[in-house]
Amino acid sequence: MLKINQVSASIAGIPVLRAIHTEFHAGQLLAIVGRNGAGKTTFLRAIMGLLPLSAGSIVMHGEDLSKIAPHRRTEFGIGYAPEDRVMFPTFTVEENLRLPCEVLGLSKHETDRRLARVLEVVPQLEVMLPRSGAALSGGQGKMAALGRALMAGNKLILLDEPFQGLAPVLAAHYAESLRRLHQLAPELCIVVTESNRSLLRDLPDATLTLERGELIATE
Numbered sequence: 001m002l003k004i005n006q007v008s009a010s011i012a013g014i015p016v017l018r019a020i021h022t023e024f025h026a027g028q029l030l031a032i033v034g035r036n037g038a039g040k041t042t043f044l045r046a047i048m049g050l051l052p053l054s055a056g057s058i059v060m061h062g063e064d065l066s067k068i069a070p071h072r073r074t075e076f077g078i079g080y081a082p083e084d085r086v087m088f089p090t091f092t093v094e095e096n097l098r099l100p101c102e103v104l105g106l107s108k109h110e111t112d113r114r115l116a117r118v119l120e121v122v123p124q125l126e127v128m129l130p131r132s133g134a135a136l137s138g139g140q141g142k143m144a145a146l147g148r149a150l151m152a153g154n155k156l157i158l159l160d161e162p163f164q165g166l167a168p169v170l171a172a173h174y175a176e177s178l179r180r181l182h183q184l185a186p187e188l189c190i191v192v193t194e195s196n197r198s199l200l201r202d203l204p205d206a207t208l209t210l211e212r213g214e215l216i217a218t219e
């Protein structure tokens with residue numbers, strides 16, 4: 001579904017991703033693990049087009065994403081929950097969730113349908129919907145960010161270190177949500193990064209390991 005062909009990228013002239021070559025498949029729950037600074041966030045940002053590639057290409061369903069502006073990549077059904085989540089504080093949680101669908105120009109009917117599915121996957125969000133985006137705890141913000149990524153991403157969702165800093169109970173809820181999602185949307189590819197692989201337990205069905213910007217193992 002998503003082909004990553006020999007992708008390299010640099011930040012401030014320093015190579016951060018080195019010739020990464022791999023493929024993401026529909027229906028996969030894939031983990032990308034690596035120490036702090038290994039390049040996990042940079043890899044997801046490169047897929048989202050938030051940083052230019054210095055070499056290689058990223059191809060989704062046969063289309064070279066480098067020709068697609070970053071703000072148009074959600075049209076490919078890619079959802080992204082960044083490490084630092086960012087909810088718009090002056091919007092309610094519901095407005096934050098609906099926003100990506102509005103940007104995509106989806107009908108109210110389709111947006112309502114997606115919101116209903118998100119609430120099925122992350123039922124904890126229901127009570128948060130009317131609250132301000134600024135009123136969430138760190139853990140609640142992670143749940144909301146998952147919901148928002150799902151509103152846009154019906155093919156691929158990229159979740160950057162969702163388990164970091166979650167209290168054990170919330171981490172268990174989050175993992176349950178991912179399992180539920182995996183069942184409810186069997187074609188969706190779910191990608192989760194993590195520096196502490198033990199937090200992922202038996203969740204992923206495949207794991208890529210990054211070290212200093214290089215893909216060193218695929219399991």
Ligand SMILES: Nc1ncnc2c1ncn2[C@@H]1O[C@H](COP(=O)(O)OP(=O)(O)OP(=O)(O)O)[C@@H](O)[C@H]1O
Pocket residue numbers: 011012016034035036037038039040041042043083161195
């Ligand atoms: N804005 C930046 N300016 C300079 N160097 C950067 C910047 N962002 C990232 N880097 C460098 O790029 C490398 C990869 O960083 P990245 O954030 O992708 O790692 P990560 O695997 O996500 O780490 P973490 O587990 O801490 O989130 C690191 O060596 C980092 O120092």
Ligand SMILES: [Mg+2]
Pocket residue numbers: 040041042083160161
């Ligand atoms: Mg990171």
